[in-house]
Amino acid sequence: MAYGFAYFLGRKKSLWVFGAVFIVGAGMMLGASAARGLGLIYGGRVLAGIGVGGSSMIVPIYISEIAPPAVRGRLVGIYELGWQIGGLVGFWINYGISQTLPSNHAQWLIPFAVQLIPAGLLFAGSFWIKESPRWLYSKGRREQALRNLCWIRNLQADDLYIVEE
Secondary structure, eight states, X not given: OHHHHHHHHOHHHHHHHHHHHHHHHHHHHHTOBTTTBSHHHHHHHXXXXXXXXXXXXXXXXXXXXXXOTTTHHHHHHHHHHHHHHHHHHHHHHHHHHHHHSOSSHXXXXXXXXXXXXXXXXXXXXXXXXXXXXXXXXHTTOHHHHHHHHHHHHTOOTTSHHHHHO
16 A cells, blocks of 8 residues: 555655554544543554554655665665664553553553654654655656755756766
8 A cells, every 4th residue: 555655646745644644543542441442442553553554665765765875775774773763662661651550541541642753753754855856757757856856965956966866
């Protein structure tokens, strides 16, 4: 599903979609209570999983498409390192809460609410990025691709580096 979005909508708009889906999923899980049952947790978990999965496919593609060849592998590796550190932080948050809070509704709400932090950062950050010049070029939008590449590289369109790229 993420491939289809990234192919037809582009990297930037796809990040908007999957960031929003992630936020909606996390919000649904926050709405769960004994009176409402587990349906909101199940549905929210599915939506959050779709949001995280789609984002985790699109972000490395975006990084690799805008990064200079000399540092492309390193940047994608740093992304993966951040992904693993995020999983570790999530584990320790859950462990800390289970050890310090009594079993009650708040013990469930805090981990669900913490998901809104990376979801919100991803969603908000996706508004400031430029669309991938490679995707724009593949869609026949050469002039916009050139403008975005010049902005990303902070070079003029007639610079040899831009011409070669």
